[in-house]
Amino acid sequence: MKLANFLSLLILLPAVACTRKDDRTSIKLDQVGYPIDAPKIALVSVPARTFQVKRAGDNAVVLEGELSARATDANSGDQVEVADFSSLRGSGTYYLEVPGAGRSWTFSIASDVFSRTYYLAMRAFYGQRCGTAVDLGPEFPGYTHAACHLEGKFHPSSGKQGRRDNVGGWHDAGDYGRYMVNSGIATGTLLWAWELFGSKLKDIKLNIPESGNGTPDILNEARWNLEWMLKMQDDDGGAWHKQTSERFSHFVMPEDDHLPSEVIGTGTPPYKGTCATADLAAVAAIAARVYQPFDRSFAATNLRAAQAAWAWAQRYPDATFVKNPPGISTGEYGDADCGDEQMWAAAELWRTTGEAQYNRYFIDHYAKYLPTLRALDTDTWRVVAPMGLWAYALAARPDADSHVLAEVRDAALAAARETVERTRRNPYHVSLAAEDFQWGSNGLAANYGMELLIANLLSPNGTFVETALDNLHYLLGRNTFSISWVTQVGEHPFRHPHHRPSGAGHHPWPGLLSGGPNAGRQDPVLKALPGDLPPAKVYSDEQGSYASNEVCINWQAMLVFLLAGIMG
Ligand SMILES: [Zn+2]
Numbered sequence: 001m002k003l004a005n006f007l008s009l010l011i012l013l014p015a016v017a018c019t020r021k022d023d024r025t026s027i028k029l030d031q032v033g034y035p036i037d038a039p040k041i042a043l044v045s046v047p048a049r050t051f052q053v054k055r056a057g058d059n060a061v062v063l064e065g066e067l068s069a070r071a072t073d074a075n076s077g078d079q080v081e082v083a084d085f086s087s088l089r090g091s092g093t094y095y096l097e098v099p100g101a102g103r104s105w106t107f108s109i110a111s112d113v114f115s116r117t118y119y120l121a122m123r124a125f126y127g128q129r130c131g132t133a134v135d136l137g138p139e140f141p142g143y144t145h146a147a148c149h150l151e152g153k154f155h156p157s158s159g160k161q162g163r164r165d166n167v168g169g170w171h172d173a174g175d176y177g178r179y180m181v182n183s184g185i186a187t188g189t190l191l192w193a194w195e196l197f198g199s200k201l202k203d204i205k206l207n208i209p210e211s212g213n214g215t216p217d218i219l220n221e222a223r224w225n226l227e228w229m230l231k232m233q234d235d236d237g238g239a240w241h242k243q244t245s246e247r248f249s250h251f252v253m254p255e256d257d258h259l260p261s262e263v264i265g266t267g268t269p270p271y272k273g274t275c276a277t278a279d280l281a282a283v284a285a286i287a288a289r290v291y292q293p294f295d296r297s298f299a300a301t302n303l304r305a306a307q308a309a310w311a312w313a314q315r316y317p318d319a320t321f322v323k324n325p326p327g328i329s330t331g332e333y334g335d336a337d338c339g340d341e342q343m344w345a346a347a348e349l350w351r352t353t354g355e356a357q358y359n360r361y362f363i364d365h366y367a368k369y370l371p372t373l374r375a376l377d378t379d380t381w382r383v384v385a386p387m388g389l390w391a392y393a394l395a396a397r398p399d400a401d402s403h404v405l406a407e408v409r410d411a412a413l414a415a416a417r418e419t420v421e422r423t424r425r426n427p428y429h430v431s432l433a434a435e436d437f438q439w440g441s442n443g444l445a446a447n448y449g450m451e452l453l454i455a456n457l458l459s460p461n462g463t464f465v466e467t468a469l470d471n472l473h474y475l476l477g478r479n480t481f482s483i484s485w486v487t488q489v490g491e492h493p494f495r496h497p498h499h500r501p502s503g504a505g506h507h508p509w510p511g512l513l514s515g516g517p518n519a520g521r522q523d524p525v526l527k528a529l530p531g532d533l534p535p536a537k538v539y540s541d542e543q544g545s546y547a548s549n550e551v552c553i554n555w556q557a558m559l560v561f562l563l564a565g566i567m568g
Contacts, residue, residue, distance in 0.1 A: 024492065025482035026101045028080075028428075030473040031490025032117050033108035035568060036089050038469055040109070043080040043428065043478060048100040051083040056093040056106050063088050067098075073427040075434050076480040076536035080427050105477065105491040111568050117476070117489050118563040119204065120511030124556055125190075125221050126208045127501070127509050130178060130228075130254065131167035137207060142506045148254035149176065155262035157325035158240055159271030164263050166243055169228030172331065173552040174498040176257050177244030181333045182381045182554050183229050184279025184341075189387075189450070189557035190222045191286045193564040196394070196457060200567055215294040218560075223298070225553075226287055229280055230305050232263070237312035238272025239280045240265045241321040244330040251503040251543075267325040272312070274319045278341035279384070281309035285348035303352065310349055310358075313342055335382045340369055344388035351395040362392055363401050366408065373415040376447050378438045381554050390454050409458055416455030419448055420467045428536075430474040431467065437535035439547055442485050442516030443555025445471045446562045453565035465566070472562050475513065480536050485514040486559070494541045498550035503543050512551040513559045514541075523547040 029042035044051070044067055053063040067081035083096060088109060096104040127134055127143070131150060136143035150167055154160040169178040170186075194201060194216065202216045210220035233239045245259030265271035284306035292299040322334040335341075343365045350358035369385035377383040392400070393408045423431045431448035432441060449468040456464040477484045477492065484490030487497060488510035495508055502508040519535035521527050525545035526538055539548045 024102060024105050027083075027096050027098055027104035028478045028480070028482045029096065029104055029107055031105045031107055031477035031484045031492060033110060033113040034473075035113055035469075035566075036091065036109060036111050039086045039466060040084070040088060041086070041429065041473075041478075042083040042096055042104065044083060044098050044101050045078045045080050045480070046101045048081060048098045050099060051085075052097045053085050053088055053094050054097055054103075056095055062090070062094065071427040073480075073536070075426075075432070075437065075534055076428070077534040078427070078480050105482070114472070114563050114567050115204070117486065117511075118560065118567055119206065120489060121486060121513070121556065121559050121563060122204075122218060122221065122511075123206050123208070124509070124511035124551075125170055125225075125553065126206065127511075128170035128172075128553065129224055130169050130171050130176065136510070139207075140506070140510060143509055145253050145501060145505065146255035148257065149261045152243060152261040152263060155246075155264045155325070155328070157267040157271070157328070158263045158265035159269065160263075166228060166231040166261075166263060168224060168231065169243075170225045170553055171254065171500075174500055174546060174550045175244075175248050175330065176254050176500065177242060177248075177330045178228060179242040179244070179331060179333050180229060180232055180239055180273070180276035181241070181279050181335065181341075182552070183225055184276075184283050185381045185384055185387070186553040186557040187222055187225050187229065188279075188283045188286055189554075189561050190218060191283065191290050193557075193561045194218050194222070195286070195290055196454075197564040197567075201564055215291075219290065219294065222287075223291075226283065226302070229283065230301070232276070233280060233305055233309060234272055236270075236272075237277070237308035238270060238316065238319075239277040239309060240271070241273040241276045242330070242333065244328075246327055247329045249500070251500050253501060253504045256504070257500075264325065264328060266319060266321050270316050270319055272316075272319065273321040274313050274316055274338035275321065275335045275341045277309045277316075278313040278338055278345045281306045281313060281345035282341065282348045282384070282387070284309065285345065285352045289352050306345070306349060306352075310345055313338070313345065317342065333381060339365065340372070340383060340385035340388060343369060344384045344391065347388045347391035347395070351391055351397065354397060354399060356399075359399060359401070362388070363404050366392065366404060370407070370411045373411050373451075374418060376444060376451060378436065378440045378444045380440075380443060380447055380558070386451070393458055394454065412451075413455050413459055416452050416461075416464055419452060420463050423448075423467045423470055428474060428479060429470040430479070431471055432474075432536075434535055437517045437519045437538065439518050439520055439522065440515050440552065440555055441518060442475055442513055443552070443558055445474055445516070446513070446555060446558035449562035449565070450558055453562070468562060469566055472566055475559065481539065483541070485516060487512045487514075494549065496541050496543045496549065498543050498546040513556050515548055515550050515552065515555065518548045520547065
């Protein structure tokens with residue numbers, strides 16, 4: 001190397017260092033962007049006073065402003081200033097430049113700014129399909145897997161023996177198991193997204209094998225899992241808890257997982273589980289409504305399944321699956337109280353059929369669950385009471401009990417107002433309280449968004465929608481890590497999900513939501529982080545961190561619901 005070249009390299013080095021990607025993490029914003037009419041806020045976590053918004057195409061300054069005073073975020077320990085560029089309303093691609101902090105990731109302002117994110121997040125379910133070959137096509141070449149888990153059998157805990165294939169459904173998470181209770185909340189949430197926001201979704205093509213068949217693609221995709229759920233129902237109406245191998249497979253592609261796929265029950269009579277069965281009743285009751293215009297026969301099948309499941313759960317209200325049977329070590333999804341699942345099923349069956357018995361059951365049981373609206377649980381699969389309560393409030397049936405309806409509506413709206421106030425006080429403008437940074441905290445952020453969007457349907461209020469959007473901004477980059485928690489979305493997305501197809505094949509599969517920060521630290525990666533980290537910081541973008549970086553269909557569905565509700 002000539003000396004002159006060496007010197008010029010030395011001169012270049014600082015500039016190279018200044019533009020290295022890590023520097024951009026001190027400005028936190030939604031890396032996808034902001035709708036034209038919405039508030040637009042970014043956060044700066046180093047001392048600074050002013051900011052500029054520049055157009056990405058030509059670096060022209062389109063807006064200048066002063067940052068707010070610093071505020072301390074107790075959940076992350078960060079001190080942040082606010083850059084408010086809400087007055088910028090021109091469509092385009094931009095970035096922020098902050099003297100003292102550098103430049104931000106790029107973002108867009110557009111009326112349909114989240115449509116691509118919705119497409120990827122919803123299409124991620126297609127990637128999770130079990131029992132069929134999957135190919136994400138020319139957009140994502142090489143993201144494929146062959147048909148998997150085509151054979152199944154009864155595990156002795158199911159009370160039966162022999163072959164039971166039950167091909168289909170979605171792989172639940174980073175593993176290849178299929179679990180009824182988590183399928184319940186996930187599939188129910190997607191069907192609600194259709195029911196409540198269908199006019200925005202009906203023409204969105206997901207490029208899945210069923211596209212163009214006359215049924216909206218979100219319903220085509222949900223049906224893939226719903227049909228597997230129906231196969232998990234026994235002739236007597238009860239549903240088994242899960243279908244998995246006896247232990248988790250290694251990080252291999254699904255077609256290379258040759259562990260037998262087994263239908264697993266409670267181990268003692270009646271072997272099926274009340275929570276799984278009541279979840280099936282709730283979801284099949286929704287399906288009976290939403291598939292009616294597209295496939296009356298399938299809608300009728302779902303209604304029969306829902307009624308049979310309801311009757312079984314009434315007969316066996318306490319057939320709980322609390323612990324894995326001996327020899328099984330896959331996800332437990334244990335739940336000692338199936339009362340909320342039954343209440344949800346009652347609300348949905350009443351909403352679909354108008355039969356008095358379901359209304360009566362709801363009226364007799366709802367009151368004890370009202371507090372769940374004010375304290376949404378990270379374990380949305382275990383505490384489905386909010387779904388039941390919201391279902392009753394959304395039903396708009398003339399035979400609703402007016403006193404009960406008013407109480408449920410008031411509780412839902414009061415909870416949403418509390419969430420708005422808490423979010424306003426939070427420097428990151430996210431609804432998560434300190435205690436919410438548990439397993440699946442990102443799912444809970446999305447679920448707060450769902451709560452707010454439902455409240456907005458019950459009583460339209462712009463602050464509900466704005467606060468729902470705040471939670472989406474958090475997930476897409478306006479967080480302490482300045483990271484987008486959806487794979488391949490935004491300029492700086494997380495990269496190493498705990499997700500077997502991403503670990504064994506192309507990396508990472510797109511559109512997947514990470515579980516997020518988790519102060520519970522249930523995996524070795526999180527345990528090894530410094531002991532004094534504030535809760536919002538307990539996260540690692542590593543495949544091994546299953547407690548903070550796994551994907552899962554329940555929080556994936558809540559992301560889809562949030563996007564569907566927010567989209568213009
Ligand atoms: Zn499979």
